[in-house]
Amino acid sequence: MIAILDYGAGNLQSVRNALDEIGCGYSVVRDAAGLRAAAGVILPGVGHFGQMMRELDRLGVREPLVERIRGGAPFLGICLGMQALFEGSEEAPEARGLGIYRGLVQRFSGNMRVPHMGWNDLQPRKDSRLLADLPERPFVYFAHSYYVPAHPLAAAFCTYGSSYSAAIEAENVFGVQFHPEKSGALGLKIVSNFVRLVC
Numbered sequence: 704m705i706a707i708l709d710y711g712a713g714n715l716q717s718v719r720n721a722l723d724e725i726g727c728g729y730s731v732v733r734d735a736a737g738l739r740a741a742a743g744v745i746l747p748g749v750g751h752f753g754q755m756m757r758e759l760d761r762l763g764v765r766e767p768l769v770e771r772i773r774g775g776a777p778f779l780g781i782c783l784g785m786q787a788l789f790e791g792s793e794e795a796p797e798a799r800g801l802g803i804y805r806g807l808v809q810r811f812s813g814n815m816r817v818p819h820m821g822w823n824d825l826q827p828r829k830d831s832r833l834l835a836d837l838p839e840r841p842f843v844y845f846a847h848s849y850y851v852p853a854h855p856l857a858a859a860f861c862t863y864g865s866s867y868s869a870a871i872e873a874e875n876v877f878g879v880q881f882h883p884e885k886s887g888a889l890g891l892k893i894v895s896n897f898v899r900l901v902c
Contacts, residue, residue, distance in 0.1 A: 704728050704729060704730055704740075704741060704742055705722070705727060705728070705729045705730075705741060705742065705743045705744070705745060705898065705901055706729065706730050706731075706732045706737055706738060706740070706741030706743070706744050706745070707719065707722075707729055707730070707731050707732070707744075707745045707747065708732055708733075708738065708744060708745070708746045708747075708764065708768065709731050709732065709733050710733075710755060710758040710759055710762060710764075711758055712749065712750040712754060712755065712758065714747045714748070714749045714781070714782075714882065714884065714885075715731070715747055717747075717882070717884040717885060718745060718747045718781065718884050719731070720884065721883065721884040721890070721891060721894050722894065722898075724891055725891055725894060725895050725898065727894075727895075727898045727902075729745075733762055733764075734762065734763070734764065735763060735764055735766075735767035738764060738767045738768055738771055739767060739770075739771065741771070741776065742776070742777070742901050742902070743776055743777035743778065743779070743897075743900075743901035744768070744771055744772075744776060744777070744778050744779070745778075745779045745780075745781065745784075745897075746768070746778070746779070746780045746781065746784035746787065747781050747782075747784055747884075748780065748781055748782045748783025748784035748785070748786070748787065749782060749783060749846070750783060751794060751795065752783060752786060752787070752791075752792040752794040752795045752798055752800075752808065752849070753792075753794065753795025753797065753798040754795075755783055755787060756787065756795070756798040756799060756800065757798065759787075765801065768801065769801055769802070769803065772801070772803055772875070772876060773803070775874070775875050776875060777875045777877070777897065777900050777901045778875060778876050778877065779833075779877045779878070779879070779897045780877070780878040780879070781878075781879055781882060781883065781884070782846070782847060782879070782880060782881070782882060783847075784878065785851065785870075785871065785878030785879055785880055786800070786808045786849060786851060786878075786880075787800050787801050788800065788801055788803045788804055788871070788876065788878055789801075789802070789803070789804050789805070789806045789807065789808055789851065790802050790804075790805055790806060790807060791807050791808070792807065792808035792809075792849055793807065793808060793809050793810050793849065794808065794810065794848075794849050803876065804854070804856065804871075806851065806852070806854065808849045808850065808851055809849060809850060809851075809852055810848060810849050810850075811848060811849070811850065811863065811864060812864075813864055814864075815863060815864040817848045818846060818847055818848040819845050819846075819847055819848070819850075819863045820845065820846045820847075821844070821845065822842045822843065822844055822845075823842065823843070823845055823861055823862075823863065823881075824840045824841065824842050824843075824861070825837075825840065825841050825842075825843060825859040825860070825861055825869050825870070825881075826840070826859060826860045826861070826862075826866075826869075827841065827858060827859040827870070828857070828858050828859060828872075831858040831859065831870070831872055832872065832896065832900060833858060833870065833872055833877045833879075833893060833896050833897060833900075834858055834859055834870065834893065834896070835896055836892065836896075837889060837892065837893070838889070841889050842886075842889070843869075843879075843881040843882070843883065843886040843889065843890060843893075844881055844882050844885045844886045844890070845861070845863075845880065845881045845882070846882065847880060850863075850867040850868070850880060851867060851868040851871065851878075851880065852867055852868065853866055853867060853868055854868045854871060856868075856871045856872060856873045857869070857870065857871055858870040858871055858872035858877075861880070861881075867880075868880065869881060875900075877897060877900075879893070
């Protein structure tokens with residue numbers, strides 16, 4: 704069964720609704736035991752990077768989560784949940800990310816309106832399992848002020864001022880900067896693709 708990690712500030716209900724819509728069983732977990740029992744993990748995310756990481760530490764789930772990811776359990780991080788995979792963020796320089804990947808999450812700068820909010824198109828990698836069977840330039844819903852710069856593991860890019868990583872994919876680890884649970888039928892297809900990798 705898939706576990707949705709509830710740290711108290713995520714877009715939990717929207718993710719639950721998406722899984723209900725596609726008929727996928729799941730559990731909502733807030734502890735290490737729940738993570739270790741799950742076949743796969745979804746980390747939803749909205750809010751502040753530092754607050755999220757502090758709450759994961761308070762719940763005692765940082766190390767079990769890293770353990771499951773490094774152990775090969777399928778993982779999907781959504782928005783802030785994807786950013787958490789990196790070492791840190793300009794949003795909260797004092798807070799450590801999960802450190803699965805090297806790099807720092809950055810804030811949009813220049814003349815761009817922040818946050819980047821609304822529908823934008825992806826430039827997906829053709830061999831992506833998470834983004835399989837989508838239109839050539841799929842439109843999805845974004846709501847964020849911080850982003851992962853272009854990364855070797857990017858499964859898709861988005862251009863907002865400059866090109867950045869809109870999705871990452873490597874073995875069992877998947878992350879999306881956008882919100883598939885708020886992206887209509889196309890978003891449900893992305894969630895279904897992840898579910899098939901778990902089940």
